[in-house]
Amino acid sequence: SQQGEEDPQALSIQEGENATMNCSYKTSINNLQWYRQNSGRGLVHLILIRSNEREKHSGRLRVTLDTSKKSSSLLITASRAADTASYFCATDAGDSNYQLIWGAGTKLIIKP
């Protein structure tokens, strides 16, 4: 079953603008991860944020986590055409140390 829900489902912005994607989840988590998928390819891990962290940075990426609202956001600053991809959030499955529960993803298009 899917726990994470990303919004928007699709986002189209101009190169250089910032892109913000959101993820909501339903149950308690230990960590939340964001992945990127280029069209027709496998997923690539971007960043992991633990439940006791509120914000994390990696290059042009900034992830926030609000456990009281059960939500996370991924901000990509100064977007580039190469950032065009689908972005997925995934949470641990709580009682399972092996599984991730995935959202449906946000399709991001950066217009040059």
Add this chain to the structure above:
Amino acid sequence: SQTIHQWPATLVQPVGSPLSLECTVEGTSNPNLYWYRQAAGRGLQLLFYSVGIGQISSEVPQNLSASRPQDRQFILSSKKLLLSDSGFYLCAWSEGESSYNEQFFGPGTRLTVL
């Protein structure tokens, strides 16, 4: 460094034919292994996962089966494909002892059943 191989990249099969997709991981021992299916424009559906040789957990009842004959080999199979088996199949692995479960994905197999 660790690498994951998945093949073939694309596959077109007739309804009722068998299927065998193979995934191998290099550079790690006793990984957790996963098979996912992704419908067009959708998220990932976990099909099977394995925490060790011969140990397979199925998440969704379906026309598919999985096997792990060796530590770093994971095979997805079907005896008779259905039209609904079409999709993008992804293999992934994670560290067996990690509590964070970051997953590393193969390039995927695009399966079209006609």
